[in-house]
Amino acid sequence: MDPARSAHQDGIGRPDELERLWTPYRMAYIRGENKPTGPSSQECPFCRVPGLEDPDGLVVHRGETAYVVLNLYPYSSGHLMVCPYRHIADWTETTDEEAVEIGRLTKEAMRTLRRVSRAEGFNIGMNQGTAGGAGIAAHLHQHVVPRWVGDANFMPIIGHTKTLPQLLTDTRELLAGAWDA
Template identity: 60%
Template sequence: MNPDAGGPTTVFEQLWTPYRMAYIQGEGKPTGDHDCPFCLIPQMGDEDGLVVARGELVFAVLNKFPYNAGHLMVVPYRHVADYTGLTDAEVAELGAFTQTAMRVVRQVSGAHGFNVGMNQGAVAGAGIADHLHQHAVPRWGGDTNFMPVLGLTRVLPQVLTDTRGLLADAWPATAGDAG
């Protein structure tokens, strides 16, 4: 008797997203602050690092493995793991950048809402637990269609570098200018 008879392997079609396997298997995940992507990205050019905007204490970067198109993260330059370890100035700029990210994504893509938050620690789901980062994930009415629900696959309608360019061009000179 086939244990999969009538199960997902016989009912559903296969959708291949091989680029996700590197993320699932942890390829390139940091082993310390010397190879932390959030420490390395600021040293890269904006296009190569997918950096949307740079502030004094934080920067906004597109998620390389997004949940939705336009999924940004706001990251302090300083390698700090826990929100309680941020300075008052870092908290203020992180908040201002998150607000600006939401305004810019709404302006560029017409997002209807956002999931905003951070996972503190590996046990809470942080993929990179040693360097705090806040997610701003745009949402649209009906954006949970059959692909993620049945196919466990996200459909991103735009190449990340194109998304980065649109958001960077719309980002105001200072985070407070978008109010």
């Protein structure tokens, strides 16, 4: 590409040869929109979501003590979170019933993702506390991130951008419909 004809310019106004993949929805995450500023359950998105209709809250499945929801800022398509209904921050605060159900829902999330999207592997985990990397430290949530061989391409490494091939609403509908299959 001829740099003089490029539609893009560097920080000082010179054209460059870079193509741009705009992801404006990520700005909400970067700015911390919808992220609680304190430990209160009144402003916690994980406490608000169960009060919404499943499609509006991106809820895939509801259990007795925990529910499964799509991550609003996913690392990959189908990135789920298993959350207790109770507003607790730490794994050690779970009741035995909550711990068992979170484990059971995590297993079912993996089965469903394998069935629907042919996930070849998973990253599963909880980031405990702000220092541990929790984006919302006040409410416990376990990530279930589907992975595929070769899915970590140059975009996140060089471009600091994730590409997702499916809208969250379409992913939620697909997973919710296949949950009990």
